[in-house]
Amino acid sequence: MGQLDGKVAIITGAAGGFGEGIARLFVAQGARVLIVDLDLAKATKVAAELGPHAKAWQCDVSSGPDVRAAVQACVATFGPPDVVVNNAGTTHRSQPMLDVDEASFDRVFAVNVKSIYHMAQAVIPLMRQRKQGVIINIGSTAGMRPRPGLTWYNASKGAVNLLSKSMAAELGPDNIRVNAICPVMGATGLIEQFLGGPDTPENRARIISGIPLGRMSTPEDVANAALYLASDAAKFITGIELPVDGGRTI
Secondary structure, three states: OOOOOOOEEEEEOOOOHHHHHHHHHHHHOOOEEEEEEOOHHHHHHHHHHHOOOEEEEEOOOOOHHHHHHHHHHHHHHOOOOOEEEEOOOOOOOOOOHHHOOHHHHHHHHHHHHHHHHHHHHHHHHHHHHHOOEEEEEEOOHHHOOOOOOOHHHHHHHHHHHHHHHHHHHHHHHHOEEEEEEEEOOEOOOOHHHHHOOOOOHHHHHHHHOOOOOOOOEOHHHHHHHHHHHHOHHHOOOOOOEEEEOOOOOO
């Protein structure tokens, strides 16, 4: 018996990093998962490895029509989603705030924040019909204890963290739970952007020095937190910002 037996999930940005880790664990725990990503080739590879309970779907999460099409594909393939993980995200390179160009700013907010607006528009009516649902937004420690260099990214994750709590307050009467997971930096595809330089042991050591447990986060760490929040074990948990950070936000 898996903790997510019979559940249907949509996971964005699931072709790599945290999203892939969540998708792998969800399928292992009995869920059927739509692997949503901008990179269809990578998403297809992950879905193929996971078998018939996973399907790849190409989607630009900053596009309303793309997100609606992904949700429709989920309904057609597996049924209406019980769980949605808004994991897709991007960043600007770590640098002085005034050096970030407007196009980069717009892209960070479109992918990190507006995507959740689009997904909410597409999935909340389906969840309300069934009087149940779980939404997990991948925020960040950057939205809790920001540091220089990533100011606009930090702001976008602050928005994700706060809107998760506001969604939880509004959607509670519909039995829809909404929570944010806030990882510390991990060795994902965005690491050099976060570091503002090459991914070297020296640059990693600078980050790790601020993490009491002495390492960066892994996809498994984030996936285990997502599994708990998605499962019935967390049926009375809503509106939290869960740091998965080895103590970084202490």
